[in-house]
Amino acid sequence: MGLWILELKRVCKILQLPLSLSCTPPIFFEVSAHSAYKTIQEIREKEKIHLIELEKLSVIDQLTGLRNRRYLDDNFEIERQKIKRNNQKLCLIMIDIDLFKRINDEYGHQMGDTVLQEFLILLQKNIRVTDLLSRWGGEEFIILLPETSLENAINLAKKIHTAINAFSFANIGKLTASFGVSKVDPNTNSNMESLYQVDKALYQAKNQGRNRIVAYKNNE
Ligand SMILES: Nc1nc2c(ncn2[C@@H]2O[C@H](COP(=O)(O)OP(=O)(O)OP(=O)(O)O)[C@@H](O)[C@H]2O)c(=O)[nH]1
Structure with missing residues (x-):
């Protein structure tokens, strides 16, 4: 009983609810203990829902609504x-x-944000629901492609590349993008190595003049 009251005091303190437990006659104590127990259960449920919501928000990019880097990091290992x-x-x-x-x-930062949102819609239109698209940071996106060979990944990059080149962004017009593609070998690569490889391929695409696709090769 004492523990209930302590717990009730704790949650009421967190939620800044008024609580008065003084002068409770024994006959009424049963009733108030029961309602106190119910209150604790309800508050615990609300806390649980709140935590689930927080957890969801922590893996979602605010601007685009895409999953963020943290989500990708967690799911890449899986x-x-x-x-x-x-x-x-x-x-x-x-x-x-x-x-x-x-x-x-x-054009200003707000227009930049709009372009990012248009860009992600373009990406989403060109991938499968099983592909995992996330915003890696700034103007950088990563797609994780399960059950996909390197050849097919390059083909998908070509398809997206063509779609971007054909698209006219509102108020901006044409844009281009650079692509890095790599195969993940779970027997030899760690997550870090795989991400390093795809990043290196992208870096080469930028260095070679942008608006192109570069696939990572082992001997580079
Ligand atoms: N509007 C907007 N801009 C962002 C956001 N995140 C990053 N940026 C901007 O993206 C820009 C990235 O610039 P750089 O890293 O120099 O790259 P870049 O101009 O795309 O040049 P290259 O990558 O070499 O082709 C910076 O100006 C960042 O401020 C965002 O959420 N919204």
Whole structure:
């Protein structure tokens, strides 16, 4: 009983609810203990829902509504373990909008945000529901492609590349993007290595003049 009251005091304190437990006659104590117990249960349920909501928010990018880097980090390991067990294929595509800074500088940050939102819709239209698209940061996106060979990942990058080149962004017009593509080998690569490889391929695409796709090769 004492513990209930302590717990009730605790949750009421957290939720800043008024609580008066003084002068409760024994006959009424049963009733108030019962309602106190119910209150604690209700508050615990609300706390649980609140935590679930917080957990969801922590893996969602506010601007685009896409999953964020944290979500990808968590799920990449799960996907790696799955392909290792089932001997499946897994690839990564990293996409970065070219010269995005110019858009912010010329049209303002808000227009830059709009472009990012349009860009992600374009990406979503071109991938499968089982592909995991996330915002890696700034103007950079990653797609994790389960059950996809390197050849098919490159084909998908080509398809997205063509779609971007054909698209006219509101108020901005044409944009280009650079792509890195890599295969994940769960037996030899750690998550870090796989991400390093796809990032290196993207870096090469930028260095070679942007608006292109580069696949990571082992001997580079
Ligand atoms: N509007 C907007 N801009 C962002 C956001 N996140 C990052 N940026 C901007 O994206 C720009 C990225 O610039 P850089 O890293 O120089 O790259 P870039 O201009 O795209 O050039 P390259 O990648 O070399 O083609 C910076 O100006 C950032 O401020 C965002 O959420 N919204």
